[in-house]
Amino acid sequence: MAPNYSTDESLGDALREYFAAEAPSLRAPSNLWDSLEGRLEEPRRMPRLRRKVLAAASRYWFPTLATGGAVAAGAVLAVWATTANLGEPQVVEKIVTQEVIKEVPVETVVTREVIKEVPVETVVTKEVIKEVAVEKIVARPRTEEAAMMAPPSATAAATPAPPAPAAARPPATTFQDNRRQPVVATADDAVSTFSLDTDRTSYQLALNWARQGYDIEPDSVRAEEWINAFNYQYAQPADAWGFAITSDVVAHPLDERKHLARIGFQAAEVPDDRPLNVTLVLDASGSMRDGNRVDIARAAAETIRQSLRPQDRVAVVHFTTEVIHDLTVNHRPPDDSAVWRSIRRLEPHGSTNVQAGLNLGVRLANQARLERPSAYNYVILMSDGVANVDATNPFAILESAYDRNAGNPLRLITVGVGITNYNDVLLEQLAQHGNGWYRYLDTTDQAQRTFSRANWLALSTPFADQTRAQVTWDPDVVKSWRIIGYENRVTSDASFAEDRKEFAELPSGAATTVFYEIELHDRHRGRSAQDLKLGRVELRWVVPETGQSRSQQVEVTGRSNLGFGSYEADPLLRLGGIVALAADRYSSLPRGADYGAAGVSTDLAILQEELRALAGPLGGLDAYRDFSFVLERMAERAYTQAPPRSPSGYSR
């Protein structure tokens, strides 16, 4: 007689019986521990990656030494010596100082008094940047000298990391460590205020380094730029004048007590026929000779020229130690032959005086603004940021570009090129304080894509100036919160009411995303209602055309029972969460957050698992594949720094 499986209960009983009868004969292989033990401390997929790195090293590195002759070998060794900090003890000192800053414990629930000690307004101070810039100059000459001595094959950025561990850091690059934001008890402070952001350079740099075999520098990781490098496909706003603000809540993949809250701000796409005055300020200094950075800058400048419309005007300034006056072109129509000839003649020589270039660029832009008051005004600086003559810190350089015309400001776009010998702080700060935005380009293809006509039209149409957001958490629902990234964009709650120049300028169609780690009160955990109200978010900005202040406010809602790996969770939300947490945890190295560096290593391994689980829905995207590769490099670096501890032999 056929068994009765009509109810779930009877079928469940039958399954239990079946499993119980099948299982006892099964025994784990006797050598399971032996084969497991050897691989216990090996992150997944490490062997393959190691093989790849070794294969690349033997392909490029050893033949170079064997056949490249004494000059190449000497040059490569000089680069290695610089990167390993041999013979430059003062650089070592500076780096140690930066690392000491990191040892301030963050990530603890702090009271209101302590929060006040976290620098507000702008986290970066002039002094800090000056010090970083000095470090840059000290480190630079040897690398440049090495670059000039060696044939291109030995110095190209594609050279894999030399075998010495210290050389895994790209030589002579300058970054600034920003302290991670602390966990805040909502009962003490429920309000989080920050400037929006659409830069994505920190991620582009990391991707480029990973591709070239370098370690990703933890100080270079600004989580908000990693988050905003990905397209979350937010819906367009209903009104052409405002933003679509969306919020989601999902379980935290690394901490069972917490959730991740995502808030997305999508600006409307607005066509705008206002003409543009564009001033290209091109770095023609010797350091631009490294790799193909001059080709990238030339390609970017030429693509911008081709993307301009007949009603637009473009000027070109080349600078080295001084401005090269022979190549300066005043504002003309983009198809004027003098413009493209000048761009084509961009060649590297001499040292770098960014201030001289910007001074003239700003003067030309100002003239153009007076002549055509209805046009938007862009000054576009293309450089590796290695300013070594005159002013070398962003604030001194900005003195020249400071612009009091609030109604129609000059907008400073900075475009970074170069892997090594690169000053990220200078370019990021120039754009942030210059009404503009910052992009990093690593190939001529990318230059052409970024400034293609369609992209350029959106990027060059300002949609919202001085854009900032304020999230107010409901203390009855949210026990504590912590913003991920945005360290140098978090600002005082009081400043929210003011229209300030350093707040973000967003182009048409821009999207910005912010993630919070939040802990809910127990009574609100596991609730399936879609509309659990966690608080509200207000956005304020200035309309570029009219100078009017605008504001938009919505509630932050979500459901607290959505599992991170659940099929109901939007794969792009999950990707964003993984990106945010990976960047956040990695940026805490070398000290590491929560459980120290070993904890970071574990977190990254779990995030790798989570990312693999998204291969189905997202595996076809370049962005997914690139980030998988980046995360693999990060996990490897974290693991190398802090493998699980071996037994000490002592009792507890």
Added chain:
Amino acid sequence: MTDEQAVLRCQDGDREAFHHLVERYQDLLYRTAMLMTGSRALAEELVQGALRSAWRGIHGFQHGCPVKPWLMRYLAREGVSQRRRRPAAGVVPSGPGQPDDPDEAQHERQEMRQALAGLDADQRHILVLHYFADLTVPQLAKALDAGEDAVNTRLSRALGHLRERLEAQGAQEVANDGS
């Protein structure tokens, strides 16, 4: 050494303590993995992967919680991960029974084996984890990073599909007997 003591020592990096935990749970993990995958090679890969993840995640262990569901959570996640890596890994679960065993109990087991083999790997995994490894719905929700409602739905769907397959097999048998 209790499980709790072993975990504490593991958190200090003591591999011998982890060896102790592995010895204690390896058969259970392996049985579960075999029922999930039906292949010795895949089961071994699953158990190895789960144990390595557990070692890396040992600092995340919440003291006072039992070790078995904690390890099973890694096995469940490894199952998801393995399936993504090897989408074609759904194989017929093997077992000691012979296909044409005249014994009725053996026959029923063969029917069940065949029906389970016809399910999606996802569905087979959740049934094994619930009805063999005894993971409760909240534990499954944690292991699979899903809500409890979602786990209940998935369990009920898996049972529904299993029932359909058993019924279809029964009907086929009747038809074969008739012909």
